[in-house]
Every structure is written in C-alpha cells, then in structure tokens.
Amino acid sequence: MLKRRATILGATGSVGQTTLNLIKAANEARDAEIEVVAVTANSKVDELAEAAIACRAEFAAIANPHAGEELAARLVGTGIKSGAGTQAVLDAAAMDADWVMAAIVGAAGIEPLLVAAERGADIAFANKECLVCAGDAVLAAIKKGGGKLLPVDSEHNAIFQVYDFDRPHRIRKLILTASGGPFRERERASLAEITPAEAVKHPNWSMGAKISVDSATMMNKGLERIEAAYIFPTPKEDIDIVVHPQSVIHSMVDYVDGSVLAQLGTPDMTIPVASALAWPDRINTPAEQLDLTKVGRMDFFPADEEQFPALRLARESLDEGGMATCVLNAANEVAVAAFLKGHLPFLDITGVTEHCLETVRSNHAGTGLAEILATDKLARDRAWARVEELAQRR
Secondary structure, three states, X not given: OEEEEEEEEOOOOHHHHHHHHHHHHHHHXXXXXXXXXXXXXXXXXXXHHHHHHHHOOOEEEEOOXXXXXXXXXXXXXXXXXXXXXXXXXXXXXXXXXXXXXXXXOOHHHHHHHHHHHHOOOEEEEOOHHHHHOOHHHHHHHHHHHOOOEEEOOHHHHHXXXXXXXXXXXXXXXXXXXXXXXOOOOOOHHHHOOOXXXXXXXXXXXXOOHHHHHHHXXXXXXXXXXXXXXXXXXXXXXXXXXXXXXOOOEEEXXXXXXXXXXXXXXXXXXXXXXXXXXXXXXXXXXXXXXXXHHHHOOOOOEXXXXXXXXXXXXXXXXXXXXXXXXXXHHHHHHHXXXXXXXXXXXXXHHHHHHHHHHHHOOOOOOOXXXXXXXXHHHHHHHHHHHHHHHHHHHO
C-alpha cells in the first residue's frame, strides 16, 4: 500500500485542491495511507482553514503576515498549529514530509521548494518559475537532499513516465506536444485586436487566465522546453515542439531504434497530479477514461516561430543561459498582466518580453536565490516601464 507524509505548498489553488481531493479519495478507498503534514496558502484564510481541517493537517501557514490571527481563530479547537508570513511558509516546507507538492505561484514558490528539496523530500512541482528562473539552484538542492524531482505539468509528466533514465544515451529526442491555443489557425496580423476574453478561452484545458494567455502566445510551450532541459538529461537542442490540437498525446520520447513512446490521456490535470503523488506506484482517479474511438483522429503540425515568436524568445534564452530565462519569465508575466488589465495589445506581449531580453543585463553573476530574485525584480521593473512607454505612444 502506498504510504506518504505529504505537504501541499499552495493548497488553495487548482493543483493544490486536486492533490487534496486525490489524497482524500485514496485514503477513503484504502488505496493509500497519506498523512498531510502541512498546507499553505497566500491569502485565502477561509479556504486554507477548511483544507487544513478536512485533511487533518498538522500545520497551516498563510503567507499574508496580517492574516495570522484570523487563521488561528478559524483553527481554534482543531489541534492544528498555524503561522503567518514568509517564515511560516518556509517552516511548513521544512517539516518532515517525504513528499511535497510545490504549487505556489510565481517567484514566491522558489525558496520553499529549495528548503523542502535540501532536506531530502521528493518534490512534485507545478511551478514553472522554479526551473525557468532557478533551474541550477533547484537541481543543486535536489542533489544535496537526495530526493526526486517529479514533474506535474502534463507534458513533462508524460515524458517522465516513458523516459529511460538508466539509458538516456539511447534517446534521440524529446517531443513536447502543444494544443496551439485558440489562435493556431489565425493570421498573425489578425491578432492585433484580440481581447483578454478571447485569449483565455482555451480549446481543450480548463486553466487560469495567465497560463491561458501563455497558451495563446505559446510562451507556455517555450517555458516548458526550458523546464525539460533541466528535468531530463537530454541535450536542449534535441527537445522539439509539435502542435497537436486534440491534446490526447501529452508528449513523446523518440528512441534511437525508431520507437516513439507516448503517454496518452484525456486533458485532465488529475492524471499527472496522481502520477506524481503515487510514483512509482499508481492510484485510481476520477478522470474520464480515454476512448480513442471517440477521438477518431489525431493531427500534428510544426510549431511556427514566426507565427508564435514567444517560441523563438524562449529557445534563444535557453541557448544564452545565465539569467536570460529568468528575465524572459519575469517580463512575460508583467506583459501578460498588462494585457489582461487592458493596458497592452495582445501582439505586444512578446514585444515587451523581447525588449527586456535585449536591454536587461543583470549585474548579479551568481545563481543563488538572492541573485535570482534581484534579476527577477530588475526585469519586472523594466517591463512595466516598457508597458508605460508603449501606452504613451498609442
């Protein structure tokens, strides 16, 4: 039977909630014995308290330092300890869970992940910033602690399931699949007037606004290429992207003998979360069973860097190395936020990002957390300045 002591960093988000639901179902079905050590959230006190009580967590931490008293009051009589502020979240990450879901959004998730990794926990990560901005630091922490890095993104999880880590030299290339987003068949010039409401309508997946926009620009796939270069011992030039509109094949591994191994499933994040939670075992999930007769056909197209320049920017950032991928991520986050607020046209999202890549040169040469966060801030400040410059010109 699967046994775990688990901590969920980012318990009130969609991935955190999926994780808690899977833990509850597995325990009730006696498919597993999973104790929840700690849960964290940014500012949703009521949701965090409800989650902590439901899963009988030992500790609950709220990142908002002003919400500590409210959280403690909600937990009176439960026996659940609580804390507030950045240090409380780090304390949660430091507790003795052997498996940690790293689902805190943004750069705020990097340090808690490093704390958990350095003490030896297996890390299931659903935070792109952790590898895109701090890949070297994360890999060093994993090596120091001796735990495992378990990808939760559907594409990386798919590769993880069929990747021969004992014989990586027998792998010819990795193939990341992309839906192509809602504008795959549109002429680029026609995207100038795209609204946020149009951009967040993903054809296959139910996702948040930011990642939906990243799918529309295909920046999400560029970021996933960067992540894959850190997760798997395959040269970065051997990581390809293919547009697959049906989102049935979640990614593939091409071997030297001509075999191409793929992981297939319905587009449901429950599946990769369950895979990471149970690894190397498997547990039941409520995900809809894949019926290939209903799918009927599967199409594949090249990923066009002219149509989607975000793919080129991500590839060039990965090739440049250093802090370039950190700048890429920070600038893109700002540009997407500005677009969603109506302050920036859709086509200028990649324009702002490219401008920052050309103009931001960090004076911080190291790869430690302080250097990463300083570069992240520098890039965000420059991106916002560029957004304001463009707004004044319109």
